[in-house]
Amino acid sequence: MVAGLQYTLHRIRPVSHFLRVRCLPRPRRDTLEIRLVGFGHSAIRLDSDSPLGEPLMTQVRVCFADPQGMPTPPKTVEKIELSDSAWRQRLTPEQFRITRREGTERPFCGGLLHEKGDGIYACVCCGLPLFASSAKFESGTGWPSFFQPFASENLREEPDHSFGMFRIETRCSRCDAHLGHVFDDGPAPTGRRYCMNSEALRFVPRHRLAELAETDLAPVEHASSATSPPMLAEAVLAGGCFWCVEAVFEELEGVIEAVSGYAGGSAETANYQDVCTGTTGHAEAVKIVYDPRRISYEQLLEVHFSTHDPTTLNRQGNDRGPQYRSAIFYSDDAERAEAEAFLERLKNSGAFSAPIVTTLERLEAFYPAEREHQNYVACNPMQPYVRAVAAPKVQKVRSKFANLIRAH
Ligand SMILES: [Zn+2]
Numbered sequence: 001m002v003a004g005l006q007y008t009l010h011r012i013r014p015v016s017h018f019l020r021v022r023c024l025p026r027p028r029r030d031t032l033e034i035r036l037v038g039f040g041h042s043a044i045r046l047d048s049d050s051p052l053g054e055p056l057m058t059q060v061r062v063c064f065a066d067p068q069g070m071p072t073p074p075k076t077v078e079k080i081e082l083s084d085s086a087w088r089q090r091l092t093p094e095q096f097r098i099t100r101r102e103g104t105e106r107p108f109c110g111g112l113l114h115e116k117g118d119g120i121y122a123c124v125c126c127g128l129p130l131f132a133s134s135a136k137f138e139s140g141t142g143w144p145s146f147f148q149p150f151a152s153e154n155l156r157e158e159p160d161h162s163f164g165m166f167r168i169e170t171r172c173s174r175c176d177a178h179l180g181h182v183f184d185d186g187p188a189p190t191g192r193r194y195c196m197n198s199e200a201l202r203f204v205p206r207h208r209l210a211e212l213a214e215t216d217l218a219p220v221e222h223a224s225s226a227t228s229p230p231m232l233a234e235a236v237l238a239g240g241c242f243w244c245v246e247a248v249f250e251e252l253e254g255v256i257e258a259v260s261g262y263a264g265g266s267a268e269t270a271n272y273q274d275v276c277t278g279t280t281g282h283a284e285a286v287k288i289v290y291d292p293r294r295i296s297y298e299q300l301l302e303v304h305f306s307t308h309d310p311t312t313l314n315r316q317g318n319d320r321g322p323q324y325r326s327a328i329f330y331s332d333d334a335e336r337a338e339a340e341a342f343l344e345r346l347k348n349s350g351a352f353s354a355p356i357v358t359t360l361e362r363l364e365a366f367y368p369a370e371r372e373h374q375n376y377v378a379c380n381p382m383q384p385y386v387r388a389v390a391a392p393k394v395q396k397v398r399s400k401f402a403n404l405i406r407a408h
Helices: 084-090 093-100 210-217 219-224 242-250 297-306 333-349 384-400
Strands: 008-015 018-024 032-034 044-046 059-062 075-078 119-123 129-132 155-160 167-172 178-183 193-196 201-205 233-239 255-263 283-290 326-330 359-362 366-368
Touching: 084 093, 093 178, 093 255, 155 178, 233 242, 233 297, 242 255, 242 283, 242 297, 242 384, 283 326, 283 366, 297 333, 297 384, 326 333, 333 359
Parallel strands: 326 359
Antiparallel strands: 008 018, 032 044, 059 075, 119 129, 119 201, 155 167, 167 178, 178 193, 233 283, 233 326, 255 283, 255 366
16 A cells, blocks of 8 residues: 555556556556455565556546536546445445446336436436437447437546456546446447447436536535435335335336335345245345435335235235235334334324224335346236236336336
8 A cells, every 4th residue: 555545446457468446536646556465475466567556646627507508618537436325325236236337227227228318327326417319329239329429528447357358347427426338339420339338327317407517516526425324225025026115116206216126134045046945034025225305104004005905914816925015114213113103193184994904113224126026017018917916006006106106
């Protein structure tokens, strides 16, 4: 470490035959020595003669969007560098996985694939404009595709050798978010295909372009300060098959993400095969990441209790077993108190003729389910169970809670 200072390794990525190491905070010198503990190396020296000794850039030239949605002249701004925990506060787990861990979303499932609106696609991490809707085209690949960036300054291209392939990765110039890859098989006039993850982008419609001009003010830095409260909250609810519960909550405005998974049992058996035996203690559950300024915990409970039957013990319809129990997994005493008060009101309301058997359980851990169970209803609309059980629930929430439904 440099001059006795402790640096946090921000990222280590294999790039061809060497490692690229980035540090937070940035070292003041462009020469540093690092020790890889546990790798048997004594030390690796990085200096300006090595391919790793590229200048440490803390500033970058990028373009913002003017009120007409056109790029402003390039402007020099500070790069945005946050710690992982600060990014986690700003992003949903899926956004974090994709942008900060070079992840890829499943094809045909991204929320922006079919977006046809007029506007700008901005970096989900820092709000930098990345693509105009006029450059979007249907590539048939299952990922949102564009033939040119909003401004070449705003995207950085890097060689990517992962998975034994050679590809060109694209990143946000200002915050280094991983966005996707670019290929040379796109349409005229550029011949390029920017293949993006929906989760790495935020679509801003034309009438709200003013939001993008403000990103110049770097709201990210403000939000990352240690004193600012987390912007998002999480709730974990169970009410039968998680495909259906997830599909219901995906409908709601203010819900950032609904993740199917398992709660109530231990890590070793948190998998679909074991949970299906009904002996692991888990319930099929859904973690709802939401913005409390746009939807409240109580509203989530209201929707939950309108879309499953809380009076049938260890059972929802034809799905039987404790893994299908109705449950609220609370994460702290305040949430528990709110859930208890809600259940009390529900009992007194007479909405159900039979007793409510929903369990209140402390959330010890939530284990996301296997990939094939995520977005199951959206990805498998013709599956018979989806059509028979999930679709009516989604219809019900759309009609009964029209005021809470997000604009499609
Ligand atoms: Zn960015």
